[in-house]
Amino acid sequence: MKTRLTEMLGIKYPIICGGMMRLAYPPLCAAISNAGGLGNLTAAMYQDKSEFTTAIREVKQLTDKPFIVNVTLLPSIGVPPERYKAYFEAIAEEGVAALELSGTPLHRYEGGVYFELLKKAGVRIFHKVGSVRHGKSAQKAGYDGVFAAGVEEGGHPLNENVATTVLTPRMVEELDIPVITTGGIANGLGLAAALCLGAEGVMMATRFINTHECRVHQKVHEELIKRQENETTLYGNSIGLQGRALLNESIYKVLEIEAKGGGLEEIIPHIAGALGDEIWQEGNLNTGLIAVGQTIGLVHDVLSCQELLDQMVKEAEAALSRSLGMFQAE
Ligand SMILES: Cc1cc2nc3c(=O)[nH]c(=O)nc-3n(C[C@H](O)[C@H](O)[C@H](O)COP(=O)(O)O)c2cc1C
Structure with a gap:
């Protein structure tokens, strides 16, 4: 598959794992990247720079493919500023391919110093946003793309409650930077739909919980x-x-x-x-x-990350050619 996202990051499939507190550890992250998607390592699970750097290096030992790091920037909930500093420095120093930033915009945090640091280090920066307004602000500030998060998503959807089916095409109407559909996607039909809505790829989290590499009970x-x-x-x-x-x-x-x-x-x-x-x-x-x-309604089994991604892409291809056939029918 070839989209602006796969080209930008050098990945096989335009499928990204979203940040998952307590679940997005190095083995899952690497398994998704090895399967052709973009695995996620979630920073908030690590207390300081040394722990976090060790985790990044663990991912690098398990895969030579790119991966993304999630930083949920919520200074108001009492996370000490040194912790965020440690995360951003480690990401820059370790040359991580991409950052999924959620919460406070990074370009407004601490005068934009970490935004500039990561840009200089060549890290692709994506902001996860739930409104066109926030998407426009991300584009203006120089982010590389947005994760358009609809109200269906797990985690913390914006309280404007716009559904993925409207949010993605609205973002695409208003922005030039890549838009990645987030929330409500769990299979190939969802991937095909997101591409038809104008997205360059999808981000999923819930579906990845039911993979063999996600260590849960x-x-x-x-x-x-x-x-x-x-x-x-x-x-x-x-x-x-x-x-x-x-x-x-x-x-x-x-x-x-x-x-x-x-x-x-x-x-x-x-x-x-x-x-x-x-x-x-x-x-x-x-x-x-x-x-x-x-998307729990669409989760019917436990697969390996490789099986899941291959199956999704095959299913998306079949769905898209079936739809195309409808236009060509007599
Ligand atoms: C178990 C779980 C934990 C999550 N933790 C975070 C987090 O720490 N930070 C964050 O930005 N998003 C978090 N999210 C949201 C996901 O990154 C993603 O935006 C969302 O789940 C995508 O929608 P989906 O669940 O329909 O696939 C979490 C989601 C799940 C399911």
Whole structure:
């Protein structure tokens, strides 16, 4: 496949893994890159520069292909500035191919010093955004592309709640830099649709959880296969950070607290980060929030990353030629 994204990054398939706190470790990252996509290493799982640099080097030992690093820049939640400095310096020094930046725009953070540092180091910088307004601002500032994140996505969709099917073509109408559809994509039909909407590729996260290389408890894999597209919900508007999570005991408690006007202190025990490993590694599925997107309805099995990517591209090709056939019919 050839798109502006594959050309820019030298990858075989225009399929990128999105940042996944507690899941996007070096083995998964390298497996996706080895399979022809762009694997993701999520910085927030590492406490300092040395830990993070070690993880980047681990990926490099497992693959000679490019990969992307996610930095979720949210200074307001109390992450010390030294941590972000460490991440950006390590990315520049290690010559990582690309950065997925979510949250605060990097060109506005600390006077744009890290934005310039990464640009000079040749790192391709992408901002994950949920609105055309933010996309335009990214283009103006000199980002290499945007991840257009629709409301279907797992993680933290922007509270403007625009769906992928509208957000992608709106971004394409307004921007010249590459637009990559994010949220709601889990198979070849989604990839074909995104390309038809004008995207240069797709970013997925939820689907990658059900791969052999994503180290989670067997119960997690089984749960994602069992659940349907209508079994996630949005939450968090009352605390100023919208998220999407799977329906379970914890999310019902959070929704109840929000409905009663409860604040962050009441919500925190149900969403606290430490609970994450209990879910993913122990398989205790009611001990916190499970950040997945509506694409769980499209997850029916566990595949290797290679099987998943090859299958997606084959399916996309078949879907596109089938559609083309419709125009050529008598
Ligand atoms: C388990 C999980 C953890 C995530 N963690 C992060 C994160 O730390 N930072 C971030 O920017 N996005 C995060 N996301 C969002 C993804 O990077 C991506 O934007 C989104 O999930 C894509 O939509 P999809 O889930 O429909 O594929 C996470 C998503 C999932 C499913």
